[in-house]
Amino acid sequence: xxxxxxxxxxxxxxxxxxxxxxxxxxxxxxxxxxxxxxxxxxxxxxxxxxxxxxxxxxxxxxxxxxxxxxxxxxxxxxxxxxxxxxxxxxxxxxxxxxxxxxxxxxxxxxxxxxxxxxxxxxxxxxxxxxxxxxxxxxxxxxxxxxxxxxxxxxxxxxxxxxxxxxxxxxxxxxxxxxxxxxxxxxxxxxxxxxxxxxxxxxxxxxxxxxxxxxxxxxxxxxxxxxxxxxxxxxxxxxxxxxxxxxxxxxxxxxxxxxxxxx
Amino acid sequence: xxxxxxxxxxxxxxxxxxxxxxxxxxxxxxxxxxxxxxxxxxxxxxxxxxxxxxxxxxxxxxxxxxxxxxxxxxxxxxxxxxxxxxxxxxxxxxxxxxxxxxxxxxxxxxxxxxxxxxxxxxxxxxxxxxxxxxxxxxxxxxxxxxxxxxxxxxxxxxxxxxxxxxxxxxxxxxxxxxxxxxxxxxxxxxxxxxxxxxxxxxxxxxxxxxxxxxxxxxxxxxxxxxxxxxxxxxxxxxxxxxxxxxxxxxxxxxxxxxxxxxxxxxxxxxxxxxxxxxxxxxxxxxxxxxxxxxxxxxxxxxxxxxxxxxxxxxxxxxxxxxxxxxxxxxxxxxxxxxxxxxxxxxxxxxxxxxxxxxxxxxxxxxxxxxxxxxxxxxxxxxxxxxxxxxxxxxxxxxxxxxx
Numbered sequence: 001x002x003x004x005x006x007x008x009x010x011x012x013x014x015x016x017x018x019x020x021x022x023x024x025x026x027x028x029x030x031x032x033x034x035x036x037x038x039x040x041x042x043x044x045x046x047x048x049x050x051x052x053x054x055x056x057x058x059x060x061x062x063x064x065x066x067x068x069x070x071x072x073x074x075x076x077x078x079x080x081x082x083x084x085x086x087x088x089x090x091x092x093x094x095x096x097x098x099x100x101x102x103x104x105x106x107x108x109x110x111x112x113x114x115x116x117x118x119x120x121x122x123x124x125x126x127x128x129x130x131x132x133x134x135x136x137x138x139x140x141x142x143x144x145x146x147x148x149x150x151x152x153x154x155x156x157x158x159x160x161x162x163x164x165x166x167x168x169x170x171x172x173x174x175x176x177x178x179x180x181x182x183x184x185x186x187x188x189x190x191x192x193x194x195x196x197x198x199x200x201x202x203x204x205x206x207x208x209x210x211x212x213x214x215x216x217x218x219x220x221x222x223x224x225x226x227x228x229x230x231x232x233x234x235x236x237x238x239x240x241x242x243x244x245x246x247x248x249x250x251x252x253x254x255x256x257x258x259x260x261x262x
Numbered sequence: 263x264x265x266x267x268x269x270x271x272x273x274x275x276x277x278x279x280x281x282x283x284x285x286x287x288x289x290x291x292x293x294x295x296x297x298x299x300x301x302x303x304x305x306x307x308x309x310x311x312x313x314x315x316x317x318x319x320x321x322x323x324x325x326x327x328x329x330x331x332x333x334x335x336x337x338x339x340x341x342x343x344x345x346x347x348x349x350x351x352x353x354x355x356x357x358x359x360x361x362x363x364x365x366x367x368x369x370x371x372x373x374x375x376x377x378x379x380x381x382x383x384x385x386x387x388x389x390x391x392x393x394x395x396x397x398x399x400x401x402x403x404x405x406x407x408x409x410x411x412x413x414x415x416x417x418x419x420x421x422x423x424x425x426x427x428x429x430x431x432x433x434x435x436x437x438x439x440x441x442x443x444x445x446x447x448x449x450x451x452x453x454x455x456x457x458x459x460x461x462x463x464x465x466x467x468x469x470x471x472x473x474x475x476x477x478x479x480x481x482x483x484x485x486x487x488x489x490x491x492x493x494x495x496x497x498x499x500x501x502x503x504x505x506x507x508x509x510x511x512x513x514x515x516x517x518x519x520x521x522x523x524x525x526x527x528x529x530x531x532x533x534x535x536x537x538x539x540x541x542x543x544x545x546x547x548x549x550x551x552x553x554x555x556x557x558x559x560x561x562x563x564x565x566x567x568x569x570x571x572x573x574x575x576x577x578x579x580x581x582x583x584x585x586x587x588x589x590x591x592x593x594x595x596x597x598x599x600x601x602x603x604x605x606x607x608x609x610x611x612x613x614x615x616x617x618x619x620x621x622x623x624x625x626x627x628x629x630x631x632x633x634x635x636x637x638x639x640x641x642x643x644x645x646x647x648x649x650x651x652x653x654x655x656x657x658x659x660x661x662x663x664x665x
């Protein structure tokens with residue numbers, strides 16, 4: 001693997017923010033501890049995986065109740081972190097490539113996959129490197145779906161980042177993008193509440209000015225050649241620790257884009 | 263020889279068997295093994311299946327096997343008394359009209375002998391193709407069991423339904439909290455002269471509650487009850503040592519002339535009463551089910567029901583987790599099960615413990631208050647229906663197999 005040796009600081013600057021890398025690097029060993037610094041992602045994981053499963057099954061005409069509902073689908077998880085999403089998606093039957101700019105994350109993800117016997121192709125690198133190699137080879141975009149989950153708020157240039165994601169999706173494929181809205185409510189709950197009051201997330205995990213509004217996501221998707229679907233809100237009930245889907249886009253929300261005109 | 267399964271269930275009692283069947287029902291593709299040492303003495307107890315437990319029995323396809331062995335309980339009478347005196351006129355009475363579902367009065371519960379329920383569950387496990395292994399566990403590690411027949415079992419996780427003295431719980435280092443009630447429960451079956459008319463009775467006597475649980479009769483003894491007589495440990499020991507006619511006379515003195523003449527028709531069994539709650543219901547690749555997780559005072563008759571709800575909730579937690587790609591037996595899946603069941607068991611433990619403390623007190627003013635309390639609950643529709651739903655297992659988050 002030639003790309004596995006690329007150092008993060010040499011990666012191009014479209015997606016990689018050194019300050020972000022530093023803060024994630026400090027937490028890399030804790031990805032799979034459901035009570036550790038990534039607890040909010042663990043709590044959210046069931047809901048977002050349910051959304052991914054149902055969205056992909058509806059779009060690709062599959063039975064969501066099958067034992068392997070995503071069997072045969074080729075999926076790219078960009079910004080895969082420790083593999084919290086890539087691994088379960090592979091267990092649902094998909095062929096998954098997980099990519100992260102932080103080598104520590106990729107190591108954590110690979111180690112965990114060995115422990116659990118998960119079959120995920122983890123790679124250290126960036127989306128722009130993948131796009132570069134793809135255009136050099138002249139091959140068709142290889143993925144049925146790109147998962148762009150809780151990552152666009154951490155990149156340097158979200159519009160370019162989305163374009164690169166779009167370049168990796170085949171015609172008729174989808175991008176699923178979840179993120180945090182740039183609203184006063186999100187600032188209060190997702191940053192002040194989660195990072196400073198409840199200490200669910202380490203301080204500095206999210207920076208307010210990098211949060212993204214639904215209209216911006218929609219426009220990035222269009223710019224990447226995808227048709228955006230209406231965004232769906234995700235709301236946490238703090239008493240039951242359960243996420244549900246709603247019309248409230250005030251904090252967390254997810255948007256699906258379909259490549260081509262369909 | 264090593265054999266690998268998705269889930270290994272240790273313990274072939276009602277909770278373990280129901281867990282195996284529930285898992286098989288929700289995820290038939292899972293490979294399951296039930297491992298049981300196979301020499302448990304016959305359980306002489308009878309239980310009132312709460313409505314939610316009955317729905318599990320139906321959803322697992324056991325209703326037919328149990329028909330003719332079960333009695334619908336149409337009334338419950340809770341009263342306060344002193345041995346040798348008539349029960350207090352201020353008592354609490356529930357009837358099937360307190361438990362409406364879709365506009366129809368539902369039985370408050372179904373009385374069944376534990377042995378009959380276990381037989382029905384075992385036959386269903388036999389028919390399901392679930393692997394059954396008769397052996398004792400001699401050693402365990404996360405996801406691994408060593409058996410005394412030389413076999414080694416590996417599994418995605420182990421469900422420990424190996425009872426109150428769970429070896430697997432101890433090996434996993436899960437501690438328990440609780441206390442001894444310094445009482446023993448004496449269980450037997452009596453035949454009586456007058457019909458019980460489907461009424462379950464709980465007499466709160468100063469030394470401990472006496473439950474009279476109606477059973478289906480037979481030609482020889484048309485009117486039968488299972489009794490659970492809770493008594494101070496020393497007094498229970500003395501009662502158990504009595505010749506059977508004197509034991510029956512002692513029991514009759516406590517029952518008054520409720521059902522006319524009585525006769526003891528089954529062996530006496532007894533065990534110490536205690537509250538024992540595991541601090542966590544899971545650890546690495548291990549989930550505790552049934553008595554391994556919790557033992558509560560039998561006065562509300564909820565022990566078996568709690569175990570059946572554990573079984574349904576475990577299956578639901580596994581199915582929900584697999585549907586979103588979770589690791590089988592991983593910390594997310596088992597942690598969810600553990601938190602879910604712990605809150606239900608704690609609530610019931612607190613309720614039964616509170617009732618036990620309230621009713622075991624012999625101070626006269628408290629007795630009067632207690633009787634007034636029963637009367638007050640009896641007249642309050644809101645309180646009545648709260649107690650009914652709680653006892654029916656219909657509060658909180660209910661697993662799909664119980665609906």
